[in-house]
Amino acid sequence: MSHQILQYILSGLSTGAIYSLIGIGFAIIYNSTGIINFAQGEFVMLGGIMTWFFLSVFQLPLIAAMVLAIALSTAVGVLFERLTIRPLRNASPLILVIITIGASILIRGMAMLIWGKDTHSLPMFTGSEPLTVAGATLLPQHLWIFGITLFIIAVNRFYFHHSISGKAMRACSHNRRAAGLVGIDVKRMVLFSFAISSALGSVAGIITAPLTMTSYDVGIMLGLKGFCAAIIGGMSSGIATVVGGLLLGVLESLGAGMVSSGYKDAIAFIILLLILVIRPQGLFKKAETERV
Amino acid sequence: MGSERTNLLKFLLFSGSVLVAPVLFSGGYLMNVLVFVGINTMLAVALNLLLGYAGQISLGQAAFFGLGAYISGVATATYGLNPWAAMGCAAAIVGLIAFAIGFPILKLKGHYLAMATLGFGIIVYIAFNETVELTGGPSGLTGIPYFTAGTVQFDSDMKNYYLIWGFALMTILLSVNLVNSRIGRALRAIHDSEVAARVMGVNARLLKVQIFTLSAVISSVAGSLYAHTMTFISPASFGFNFSVELLTMVVIGGLGSVYGSFLGAALLTLLPEFLRTFQDYDIVAYGLLLILMTMYMPGGLVRIPSFVSPILAKIKAGVGKHA
Numbered sequence: 001m002s003h004q005i006l007q008y009i010l011s012g013l014s015t016g017a018i019y020s021l022i023g024i025g026f027a028i029i030y031n032s033t034g035i036i037n038f039a040q041g042e043f044v045m046l047g048g049i050m051t052w053f054f055l056s057v058f059q060l061p062l063i064a065a066m067v068l069a070i071a072l073s074t075a076v077g078v079l080f081e082r083l084t085i086r087p088l089r090n091a092s093p094l095i096l097v098i099i100t101i102g103a104s105i106l107i108r109g110m111a112m113l114i115w116g117k118d119t120h121s122l123p124m125f126t127g128s129e130p131l132t133v134a135g136a137t138l139l140p141q142h143l144w145i146f147g148i149t150l151f152i153i154a155v156n157r158f159y160f161h162h163s164i165s166g167k168a169m170r171a172c173s174h175n176r177r178a179a180g181l182v183g184i185d186v187k188r189m190v191l192f193s194f195a196i197s198s199a200l201g202s203v204a205g206i207i208t209a210p211l212t213m214t215s216y217d218v219g220i221m222l223g224l225k226g227f228c229a230a231i232i233g234g235m236s237s238g239i240a241t242v243v244g245g246l247l248l249g250v251l252e253s254l255g256a257g258m259v260s261s262g263y264k265d266a267i268a269f270i271i272l273l274l275i276l277v278i279r280p281q282g283l284f285k286k287a288e289t290e291r292v
Numbered sequence: 293m294g295s296e297r298t299n300l301l302k303f304l305l306f307s308g309s310v311l312v313a314p315v316l317f318s319g320g321y322l323m324n325v326l327v328f329v330g331i332n333t334m335l336a337v338a339l340n341l342l343l344g345y346a347g348q349i350s351l352g353q354a355a356f357f358g359l360g361a362y363i364s365g366v367a368t369a370t371y372g373l374n375p376w377a378a379m380g381c382a383a384a385i386v387g388l389i390a391f392a393i394g395f396p397i398l399k400l401k402g403h404y405l406a407m408a409t410l411g412f413g414i415i416v417y418i419a420f421n422e423t424v425e426l427t428g429g430p431s432g433l434t435g436i437p438y439f440t441a442g443t444v445q446f447d448s449d450m451k452n453y454y455l456i457w458g459f460a461l462m463t464i465l466l467s468v469n470l471v472n473s474r475i476g477r478a479l480r481a482i483h484d485s486e487v488a489a490r491v492m493g494v495n496a497r498l499l500k501v502q503i504f505t506l507s508a509v510i511s512s513v514a515g516s517l518y519a520h521t522m523t524f525i526s527p528a529s530f531g532f533n534f535s536v537e538l539l540t541m542v543v544i545g546g547l548g549s550v551y552g553s554f555l556g557a558a559l560l561t562l563l564p565e566f567l568r569t570f571q572d573y574d575i576v577a578y579g580l581l582l583i584l585m586t587m588y589m590p591g592g593l594v595r596i597p598s599f600v601s602p603i604l605a606k607i608k609a610g611v612g613k614h615a
Contacts, residue, residue: 036406036407038406084583087587093402094343095586097402097403097406098582098586099587101536102578102586103583105575105578105582106582106583108575108579109575109576109578109579110576112575113573224407224410224411262418262421262422263422265414269411269412269414270411272407272411273397273411273412273415276397276400276404276407276408277396277400277408
């Protein structure tokens, strides 16, 4: 039984890592624009499905297919910002919610027209020989997921704390107007935030696709779970969201294994509702007073 | 808005056209579609009360619609209750649920509220799929009886048309009266600034929950009507996509306009029927419509006349000059 639990925890951590990456993407956009990007999940889908497309249709090597998929997803993210978000800078949150929902439907629809409704699988990055860790099995792909997630978190941290444009972006998230006054190009930072988070989303989609398959409609659920992670982490673009994602992944996996697999997705949303209602500021932050 | 007399006139005109519409389309397949326009009109008007007037988004309306349909369906098909009684029970239960979850959920604002209602919708949807003994799970619930009144059984499109549009017209009348009352003004005040509304003595918190509950109850009645006219329901009709579709109807029709919601519902219900030949493109068309309408026509379909008339005036003036 104990190694069974270890098994649940390990696979939960790997799905949790994916949620973390998506959640960080949510948080980056939210912090620089105040927008919850409901289309975030679609970039996850684009990453996975485009890698499959380049791999199987154009017969490109895996690395080339991945790089191309990330680049194209990022381009879609940038285009989305330029065409819809920038012209509507001063719109109400309600309008922006509806716009991002519209974009997510549009991107999903286009993907369905281009790549069909079938489910596609990506090959494992390096073999599918399972490893045994204390009685639990682990695929090499799990290690890739952990490794790449750790790497991205490290790069992310370096970027936000040690580079000029990263620091400028943090300044925007604290106070956009003040950031503009000290000479930061806020518009460009917003564009950057969309580029970074669509790139992050597509990476998440690529590394998880060999385990979970991919199709035009995987984005909705993954996006929403990523949002749960960001909410648990109090919309931080740092470690709190990572912890939130891992926590969500593990709870979900334990719940699916020990309670009922049919309710796996419900568990994530029950956690989301509880946190929104009880601790809307996230699990790890102190409450702020409401601003008008 | 407008005065009471123009409101009454508008309503009577609208009811009149609803009454005679079947004469034009009688017997055809379109009658069946018009029944759905009626159901969707109820749902869109209900969501518009919440979204267009009180400014509170809900991405979980399909859950209330589904709860109404399933409570009605299970109570009649499995437990043999009378459909009318089942519809009442469903409305009462859904109202209680909405009232209970409304207090914690409506404390949230903007994006957070959208996510919370969406989460609720997905949980309910999963429950429809997973409680197989009760709901039949993904394959659906069959054998739901038609409504009956005395010896009349509502088993044809024509009869259901009048039944459902009866309810839809009642919903419209209720909404028009509500938004032109003291409550409607209070709702619009909340929409503009909740703090200012509270300062002026509006109990914003309670009012938001009440309108959320009303909107849920109307959706539940629409759900019961749907269940008893279709006699078959499955979870696929009550998922996240349908909540988004309802949102699209309200936005495209025009936020804060009761008749706009009818226009949105009619357009989005009829459009797929006309686009049937290019089936798969409808999702792309939805997405595009939603984006373009919110960007370039934030007032919705109901604003088209005021949008077009200045252009027409300009053209006329131009023609006049040249002549």
